Amino acid sequence: MTTDLAWPIALTIGVDGVMSGATGAYDKLLGDLDGVYLNDGAFAEAVAAQGHDRLAYHVDEHRYGSDPGALIVGTSTLLPGRVGDEFAMTRGHLHARADRAELYHCLSGRGVMLMDTVDGRSQAVPMTPGVAVHVPGHWVHRTVNVGDEPFVTLFCYAADAGQDYDLISDAGGMSQLVVTDGADGWITRPNPRHTGYGSAA
Ligand SMILES: O=P(O)(O)OC[C@H]1O[C@](O)(CO)[C@@H](O)[C@@H]1O
Numbered sequence: 001m002t003t004d005l006a007w008p009i010a011l012t013i014g015v016d017g018v019m020s021g022a023t024g025a026y027d028k029l030l031g032d033l034d035g036v037y038l039n040d041g042a043f044a045e046a047v048a049a050q051g052h053d054r055l056a057y058h059v060d061e062h063r064y065g066s067d068p069g070a071l072i073v074g075t076s077t078l079l080p081g082r083v084g085d086e087f088a089m090t091r092g093h094l095h096a097r098a099d100r101a102e103l104y105h106c107l108s109g110r111g112v113m114l115m116d117t118v119d120g121r122s123q124a125v126p127m128t129p130g131v132a133v134h135v136p137g138h139w140v141h142r143t144v145n146v147g148d149e150p151f152v153t154l155f156c157y158a159a160d161a162g163q164d165y166d167l168i169s170d171a172g173g174m175s176q177l178v179v180t181d182g183a184d185g186w187i188t189r190p191n192p193r194h195t196g197y198g199s200a201a
């Protein structure tokens, strides 16, 4: 029996995403999301108006290590906003080990989990507090904030999953856009730039 086993830990997780006991945290900034939104002109205007360094989303996470079987538990706080008619969203990815699943649980705000498979399936699941989405392996995923408040999720996934960001950018973006319905709701619309995911994963 090994003597360097990790100890269990209690994490305190607020509906605002603040997590006690986190081992790491990072920010993604508006300027980091170049090429993510369809409307390049609207993106350039947003960066000019709000600044490259405006926070887009913040992640707190707890890791014990990257052994197969270890988990990463964290919170993601995605600020509201729009770029053109698209709602604020994360960059999105397929796990580098594509078969790794992930659980997301909405703690506060109003959002959408947008998911694609490389063989052409797509799904958008509305998320409000109390709703969890179990993202199976092999699904490309991103979160979208369709409300006026921060959209906060608790997530949990395998520590050896990794993130492949090139798949989405090489495909011209995900297959669907999450856009305003012209009132206070959202709809999905096919992304005219999406070329398919090729033969990857
Ligand atoms: O890695 P992205 O696509 O920028 O999105 C961040 C989200 O995805 C995760 O990497 C989990 O898959 C979290 O860190 C966070 O919730």
Ligand SMILES: [Fe+2]
Binding pocket: 093, 095, 102, 141, 157
């Ligand atoms: Fe993920």
